[in-house]
Amino acid sequence: xxxxxxxxxxxxxxxxxxxxxxxxxxxxxxxxxxxxxxxxxxxxxxxxxxxxxxxxxxxxxxxxxxxxxxxxxxxxxxxxxxxxxxxxxxxxxxxxxxxxxxxxxxxxxxxxxxxxxxxxxxxxxxxxxxxxxxxxxxxxxxxxxxxxxxxxxxxxxxxxxxxxxxxxxxxxxxxxxxxxxxxxxxxxxxxxxxxxxxxxxxxxxxxxxxxxxxxxxxxxxxxxxxxxxxxxxxxxxxxxxxxxxxxxxxxx
Numbered sequence: 515x516x517x518x519x520x521x522x523x524x525x526x527x528x529x530x531x532x533x534x535x536x537x538x539x540x541x542x543x544x545x546x547x548x549x550x551x552x553x554x555x556x557x558x559x560x561x562x563x564x565x566x567x568x569x570x571x572x573x574x575x576x577x578x579x580x581x582x583x584x585x586x587x588x589x590x591x592x593x594x595x596x597x598x599x600x601x602x603x604x605x606x607x608x609x610x611x612x613x614x615x616x617x618x619x620x621x622x623x624x625x626x627x628x629x630x631x632x633x634x635x636x637x638x639x640x641x642x643x644x645x646x647x648x649x650x651x652x653x654x655x656x657x658x659x660x661x662x663x664x665x666x667x668x669x670x671x672x673x674x675x676x677x678x679x680x681x682x683x684x685x686x687x688x689x690x691x692x693x694x695x696x697x698x699x700x701x702x703x704x705x706x707x708x709x710x711x712x713x714x715x716x717x718x719x720x721x722x723x724x725x726x727x728x729x730x731x732x733x734x735x736x737x738x739x740x741x742x743x744x745x746x747x748x749x750x751x752x753x754x755x756x757x758x759x760x761x762x763x764x765x766x
Contacts, residue, residue, distance in 0.1 A: 529725050537736060568702060570719055585688035625667075
């Protein structure tokens with residue numbers, strides 16, 4: 515489906531979504547940056563939404579990578595990356611055989627499951643931190659690769675494995691940056707081959723580069739000013755609304 519992207523109505527949704535993703539990556543980790551794709555999928559075809567966001571997420575990854583250079587845990591990274599390869603391929607195969615409503619439904623379901631997962635953690639219904647071996651890490655990597663491909667939402671799968679590895683805060687953040695930089699780079703080849711990137715999405719990405727950088731800078735500043743619970747509270751409300759709306763649109 516052809517969609518005119520360089521319009522004021524599209525920019526009214528895209529610019530805030532990109533700034534939000536930058537704030538998430540710059541100040542609050544990358545776990546909820548995928549909410550931008552969910553929001554954009556309300557007004558754009560799913561392929562356009564994820565294709566538009568990936569180059570900008572890669573830019574945010576590169577912007578963060580230098581600050582954590584060689585501070586990551588390579589052993590943990592390697593386990594997740596090994597699993598992410600087949601997970602990404604499975605995601606690509608699913609994408610190639612699914613219609614837009616199936617993809618829209620899955621993006622919405624991932625959004626709602628993410629909110630439920632975070633709520634269960636807050637209520638101590640799910641307790642992370644137990645040691646998970648390499649086999650479990652590879653499985654986490656497979657889930658990471660799949661969910662990252664279809665909706666840029668691989669954060670929870672990575673956390674399930676990483677939180678039990680006794681990593682320092684800096685090592686955890688650096689490992690997250692490295693893993694998602696590599697996964698996004700790998701995904702980009704599939705996106706290009708499958709036509710998910712288009713001339714129009716890449717042109718709009720060029721327009722949005724300043725907003726991506728500004729959002730990341732705002733996130734760094736907000737990290738020291740805005741209570742984390744406020745940011746995530748707003749995010750979870752937005753994800754619940756957008757996830758439910760996407761699933762409704764897909765079904766009805």
